Amino acid sequence: MITACSKIVYKIYDFCSGLIYPNFCFYCKDFLQDKSIFCESCKDKIKPVVTTNLEVTNKYKVKVFSISEYKYPVKSLVLAKGGSDIVASRKLGELAWEMTYIKNVDFDFIVPIPLHWKRYAERGFNQAQEMANIISKNSGKPVVNLLKRVKSTQRQSELSPVGRALNVHDAFFLNLKQELKKNYECKKILIVDDLLTTGSTIKFATKVLIELKPESFTAIVACRVI
Ligand SMILES: [Zn+2]
Numbered sequence: 001m002i003t004a005c006s007k008i009v010y011k012i013y014d015f016c017s018g019l020i021y022p023n024f025c026f027y028c029k030d031f032l033q034d035k036s037i038f039c040e041s042c043k044d045k046i047k048p049v050v051t052t053n054l055e056v057t058n059k060y061k062v063k064v065f066s067i068s069e070y071k072y073p074v075k076s077l078v079l080a081k082g083g084s085d086i087v088a089s090r091k092l093g094e095l096a097w098e099m100t101y102i103k104n105v106d107f108d109f110i111v112p113i114p115l116h117w118k119r120y121a122e123r124g125f126n127q128a129q130e131m132a133n134i135i136s137k138n139s140g141k142p143v144v145n146l147l148k149r150v151k152s153t154q155r156q157s158e159l160s161p162v163g164r165a166l167n168v169h170d171a172f173f174l175n176l177k178q179e180l181k182k183n184y185e186c187k188k189i190l191i192v193d194d195l196l197t198t199g200s201t202i203k204f205a206t207k208v209l210i211e212l213k214p215e216s217f218t219a220i221v222a223c224r225v226i
Contacts, residue, residue, distance in 0.1 A: 026091065027073035037091045042073040046099065049224050054199045056206045062217040064196055065100045067092070070223040078194055078222050081127045089127040092194065092222045093134025102135070102220045107190035109144045110136055113205055114172075116149040131222065132192040146184065146212075147205055148175035161198045171201075172208045184212045191219040 023032045025039035032039060038046075046068045054062040068074040074095065080088030097103055112132040120126055132143045150173055176184065189209060191202055202219050209217070 026088065027076050037077075037095060038073050045071075045073055046095075048099075049226070051101070052196075052199075052224070054203055054206075054219075056203050056217075057210065060206065060210060060214075060217060062191065062202055062206055062219050064199070064202065064219040064221060064224070065096075065102055065105075066196060066221045066224040067095050067099050068223055070195065070225040074223055078127070081123060081125075081194070084124055086125045086130060089125065089130035089194075090134050092127070093131035096131060096192075096220050096222065097135055097138045100220060102190065102218070103138070105190065105218050106188055107139075107141060107218060108187040109142050109184075110139075110190045110192060111144060111146050111205075111209065113191065113193040113201060114145065114147050114149045127194040127222075128192050131194065131220075135190070135192065135220070141190070144184070146174060146176055147172045147208060170204075172205050174208050174211055181212060186213055186215050188216045188218070189214050191217060192221075193219065194222045196221040196224045 023035055024030065025032055025042055026037050027042045028039060030039045030041075036043070049066045049069055052064050054064060056062060070078070074092070077088045077092050077095075110132045112126065112128040114120075114129070115123070115126045129143070129145075135141075136143045149171055189212075191205060191209075193202060196202065196219075202221075206217055
């Protein structure tokens with residue numbers, strides 16, 4: 001009886017909050033009846049991308065999942081970071097959890113690809129970190145900021161494939177005290193980033209994390225540029 005009453009109360013609450021805070025499709029701005037990110041027609045445009053394997057060393061490969069190609073409607077959420085829309089980045093985390101295989105992947109902790117402090121200061125947040133926080137909330141696995149970006153790199157999208165590799169070479173180091181390393185050894189790591197182009201960023205980040213002798217690497221990105 002109490003459960004039935006609570007359900008009715010929640011439904012009334014949802015209805016009223018929908019009137020006060022109406023929800024719109026993030027891409028086409030159509031009115032939505034519920035708290036979805038996209039309307040059904042925009043959601044239908046999101047096509048799955050074939051999972052790719054990045055070979056980092058003979059021993060380590062990174063399986064990379066992505067929500068979509070770098071196309072609308074998901075692209076609109078990625079680009080919203082330029083307008084300092086932190087909520088859009090969190091929505092990417094929700095979509096990653098809802099629409100990709102990562103909810104079935106076994107991992108111990110989550111490592112977001114960091115921004116250099118200068119770009120972080122410009123934007124006020126890191127899209128990959130926001131996605132990682134949402135994945136953590138859904139999976140119950142912690143986010144550990146094991147990487148630090150030491151080089152203020154150019155935007156990868158502005159460079160040639162060779163330029164991209166050089167750009168992120170030596171861009172990261174392991175942000176962990178020597179005596180704490182053993183706590184993170186032999187684990188399954190999930191790396192999170194917003195975009196995958198040539199894969200150079202994830203490869204170099206992985207090379208740094210190999211120092212922890214992990215069991216495996218998986219990565220999730222919002223969009224893959226194909
Ligand atoms: Zn729509």
